[in-house]
Amino acid sequence: MVSDPFDITRIERPDPALLRYYILCSLASGPLFPLVLIPLLCRYYTLRYRFDDRGISLSWGVLFRSETYLTYKRIQDIHLNRNIIQRWLGLATLTVQTASGAATPEMKIEGVLEAEPLRDYLYSQMRGTRHENDVSESTLPPASISSVPAGEEDVLQLLMGIRDSIDVLTRRIATMEERQ
Structure with a gap:
């Protein structure tokens, strides 16, 4: 069966x-x-x-x-x-x-x-x-779309994710400093 x-x-x-x-x-x-x-x-x-x-x-x-x-x-x-x-x-x-x-x-x-x-x-x-290779224009800055070599979109997305995480942490630290 x-x-x-x-x-x-x-x-x-x-x-x-x-x-x-x-x-x-x-x-x-x-x-x-x-x-x-x-x-x-x-x-x-x-x-x-x-x-x-x-x-x-x-x-x-x-x-x-x-x-x-x-x-x-x-x-x-x-x-x-x-x-x-x-x-x-x-x-x-x-x-x-x-x-x-x-x-x-x-x-x-x-x-x-x-x-x-x-x-x-x-x-x-x-x-x-x-891991899809469909990097949309909304996830990349307009100037960098043509400058990304083929096959390196995943690396660029990882780096952009790290950048975004750092931005969030920076805002949280600034908010905590304002409260004190």
Whole structure:
């Protein structure tokens, strides 16, 4: 019997095992069970994923709707997390990090049964968008487009990323000095 190849477009909602996980986590809170369960139920029933050729979209919420969209080229790192209950239920949480400098992950993809194939897919997309040879005019200064030798676009993009990081750090230091 041949298994179906991994299809990223099938992942639109979390697996029903995530609901069981949320209920177990709520039960562990003891008498606060209803207060913990209600927001988790709202999150479970409104949680939606969309993977397209440019990035990932994640949305949830009833009263306060949250939507996050990440392009593959912004992804810096992907972590696969499973606690003992998640392993028992076959679940995993993928945390996607960007270079935003935040201490928390930019996106958490919860309730995924096919975590390893999804992680591998995201890594391939992340690397694929970084190593494409289609350097657009919007990423390069106009004067340097014609001066880049063929095959060195990746080096130029790396250097420009370093320059941008230094600019961000310089602005942060200036802001911290102004506060003092």
